[in-house]
Amino acid sequence: MKGIMVQGTSSDAGKSFIVTALCRMFANEGLKTAPFKSQNMSNNSYVTKDGKEIGRAQGIQAEAAKTEASVWMNPILLKPRSNQAAEVVYLGKATVTLSGREYRDSFYDKGIEVIKESLKQLEKDYDIIVLEGAGSPVEINLKERELVNMKVAELADVPVILVADIDRGGVFASIVGTLELLEPEERKRVCGIIINKFRGDLSLFDDGIKWLEERTGIPVLGVLPYMDHHMVDGEDSLSIQRQFSQLGTGAIDVAAIHLPFISNYSDLEPFLFEDDVRVRWVKHRDEFGSPDAVIIPGTKSTIADLKKLKETGLDQCILDIMKNGGFLAGICGGYQILGEELIDEAGSDTGVPNTKVRGLGVIPAQTIFQKEKATIRVEAHLHSNTGLQAEGKLNGYEIHLGQTFLKQSGSSFLLTEEGREEGYFGREGQVIGTYFHHLFHNDEWRNQWLNLIRSRKGIPLREVNTIGDFKDKSFDDLAAKLKSHLKWNLVKDIIHQWRSRT
Known part of the structure; x- marks a missing residue:
């Protein structure tokens, strides 16, 4: 070789x-x-063209190499689900969750x-x-x-x-x-x-x-x-602090919830290139402040991280944002957390079948965790429900175990190319929930969402910042x-x- x-x-x-x-x-x-x-340990992942899951770093490296990413570039991906165990993604498919000791003893050969x-x-x-x-x-x-x-x-x-x-x-x-x-x-x-x-x-x-x-x-x-x-997208928690700590002050203050088992935080990286936006990673209630918007990103352990939000009091901070007219977006696990109820029917999220917990209740929806994970690339348009216009398609991908069912008709966020309604759009864009990773990498949509916030704050609207062209x-x-x-x-x-x- x-x-x-x-x-x-x-x-x-x-x-x-x-x-x-x-x-x-x-x-x-x-x-x-x-x-x-050969082996990556990261909850920041990437979906290949054929719907397989690999480490995001290898997906980006394949783009840099001007080639299509494949599972051969990262055959083993370990996605931490607790301090002791990780999901083993083998040749792009989730297989089993093992402790560090179990993995070393049983998986080496x-x-x-x-x-x-x-x-x-x-x-x-x-x-x-x-x-x-x-x-x-x-x-x-x-x-x-x-x-x-x-x-x-x-x-x-x-x-x-x-x-x-x-x-x-x-x-x-x-x-x-x-x-x-x-x-x-x-x-x-x-x-x-x-x-x-x-x-x-x-x-x-x-x-x-x-x-x-x-x-x-x-x-x-x-x-x-x-x-x-x-x-170059980051890969781990060290990268989060290094990249986002470089941001100065901005007219728009975005609080990103740093969940213990956060995944795909690269969904927020486009905001690094919006000079009137400041992203702050928030772990504790006393760090929350008075943001204009809150983003809850994905997580590898939704119910565990939801419980952590409640233990720390961040759940109430997030709910208070709604009362004060702020904006709230939940992506993947964040979307599930914002719903009314989460049911771990298969035990795939907690390890305990039929576990039921109350969500934050912002979105009228129920999430049911199943055994098989969805990993697909997606093309979509903004749903007519939103009342917003966007030229062209939105490109992204989904990686999730749960299925979320809305209890309120006429509130979908996206319409995929296959005609599937996806996500939640409520209160004229004040609340958004979606499984659509890479959402804010779509320049026109990111600009629309930021302009909703700019309009609410009474600051000048801006034209599209086409950072996608620069990649x-x-x-x-x-x-x-x-x-x-x-x-x-x-x-x-x-x-x-x-x-x-x-």
Whole structure:
């Protein structure tokens, strides 16, 4: 196999970001390129064209590589459902929920086989594979049966680039310590080091480069500057805080509820590019304030997170928004939470069949959780019920176990291309509930919703901010910027020489 693997000295070192850039760089040189991450742990997911579920990072990396995402790019996706257990999505389909111990004891051999199969499929269809690791390759308690770092590099037989985050401090210790803890054969695979998230004058790190190369005998392939707003979707809770903490003040204050088992928070990322909008992630009642709008995103454990809202008093804060004329949007699990009743008929949400709980009662609806998960791409139009006009289709996807039944006719939000009524639209847009992920990535709709808020606040309306047009260009810009800070020819030489060696 021709390829290279990016591993990190820690979580959030920038592996996904760098793999995304490398995918576009290779694709721009005319190579059929595919990303690969054997095992992803994230509730931020992506639906492939054939209705399969993979990690969102690999879906975005496939877009950067100018190819269609497939399950072979992320054969195992672990979606945390509690502090102890995660749903196992195997080749795009949810299979079973296991504890960490159960997964390690029962899934290792099956994982090895599907990784081999996936690599074989990708090697057949692509010129080069850009692989991504997870966390650190030297978690000693996990190394013996790991399925995502050096074991995968061995199965693919590719060289490894080690990435370290200088912004968090301790970069020299993290690099040297990681290399020291690798087995000798593993260390031989590390053919380059990248320093990520450097702030300030890059020349100030020249002595650091010299020391690292002399100490490790491994070339530093580049020192990458800290980059904001690169439009590469985040993957975990660390990414949430990093991305949204960069926002300043805005005329429109949006409180996004940070649920314990939040999923697909990338639904809110388009607001990063609206300069009169400020998004605040809210976990506690004393952080709530007086927002103009509240968004409740998706969750992997709806009933558990609903109970948490009630325990913290955030439920009452959300209800008070309605009394004060604010706007409220619930997406997927957030939509379910806003309903009147939730029934876990199959035990698929709580593990206890026929569990019944009261929702927040904002939307006249009942949700029934079933055994089989829906994962589909969707095209839709705004329903005539809304009284709003939107040119063209809205594009998105659905990932959910529950089905929600409205008790009030004439209040649907969307009409899909297949003629299915979806979601809830009430109080002239003050309340919206939908299973439609990616909703706010549709520029015209996002502008309409924000203009409803602007009109209520008495501030100037705005024209459509077409950030969707910038996404593909952003991949090219990202690739060009990284290329200017990388020893790009050396990266390619490492790949070529590794294949020659073997």
